[in-house]
Structure formats: structure tokens, C-alpha cells
Amino acid sequence: MPGDRRLTVVNDSLLDPAPVAVFVALPVAAPGGAWCVTWLAQPVHPGNTYTFDWSETWGFGWQAAGEREGCGWTGSGALPADPRAAGGCAAVLAYDGDFRLDPAPGRPDGATLWLSEDPTVPAPDELASSVAVTLAGLPVMAAGAGPNLAQEFTLDPAYHVAVGGYAAGQPVEAATVATFTAVDLGPAAPALTATLAPDNTWSVTPGA
Secondary structure, eight states: OOOSEEEEEEEOSSOSSEEEEEEEEOOEEOTTOEEEEOOEEEEEOTTOEEEEEEOOOEEEEEEEEEEETTEEEEEEEEEEOOTTSTTTSEEEEEESSSEEEEEOOOOOOSSEEEEEEOTTSOOTTTSOEEEEEEETTEEEEEEEOOTTOEEEEEOOOEEEEEESSOOTTOEEEHHHHTTSEEEOOBTTBOEEEEEEOTTSOEEEEEOO
């Protein structure tokens, strides 16, 4: 089913395949800093075209890594979000031996999602964890979690494409993403095509 946004990627380069990645940067106010999460990653052979379409459907998420009796584990969870609803624009993360992400009362403005952490959330040196905002079910921006912290995510997505060895879900410094090629998807341009040229530079044109 077609979504609100569409990005077509074309590999006209000599890279075989071209390791294409798509990032979605959001403005974030967070006490411990924030980072982008690689949103999409797709190898594309020369001459091939991939078209991605999605709805700008937002959500909350968390992730944590730990170890128990020598057995490493990674936990995660998600929660739908709605920046226009009092019961959907904010969420709180708590911990009671497992993490729990629940809706929190908020004052919706249509463009912001708020996350906060309960005092029960372990300190990072005890058990590292992070909170995130997701787009179309996949994390795009994350921030370090901890007791009594709070983060604010502004839903003004800046899409970027890049070529490199990025894996879906891999954290990347937000400042690095800003140096990648911008793909200005938005209400005025909901569909764009990004073409990788033989010199490994990108060109972005309207339509898909």
C-alpha cells in the first residue's frame, strides 16, 4: 500500500553492489546527547532500482543490553505514538527487572514527542539503555536513558542517503549524518529519486 513518502534509489555507479543507507535525523533535546540510527540499508547492484514508500507513522522505543551468568542479551520494546493526542505524545520508561514503556499524560502540539525515565531505570554504569523514536516501526533517533532523565524529539524529519557499510539499526553520530546527501522529502515533495552516479556522488530529482 503506498504511503505518505516515496524514495527511489538508482545505482548508476560501478559499485557492485552499492551499500545504500537511508537516515532520518530529528532535532532532539536530551541531557546525554542523541544519535541517529540507520533506518534502511540495502545493497543495490548496478542498473538496479529500489523504491521505498512509507507513512510518517511515529512510535516510541527502547533498547538495552546486559549479561546474566555469562549470557549476553539485548532487549527492546516499542509503543505507538501520536503527536496530536494527549495519550500518545508522551511515554515513560520504567524498570522492575524488565523494562516497561507506557503512555504518559502529555500536552500535544502535533509536532513533538516526549520521553521520560522513571527513577527505577538503572544508571548507565549499572545497565546501559536507550530510548528512541521510531518511524514506520523502525528506530530513527535514540538517546541515552537513565534515572529521572527526559528527552524531547521534534518531528521535523531530515532524510539523508549515503553509501557505506551501515547495517540497519546501527547507531551513527547525528553530525555525521548531516554531512551525507540530503533528500528533502516533505509535503511539497513527497516523492524523490536519488541516483548514485559513476563518480559515487548523488543527484536528487523530483518524482519516483
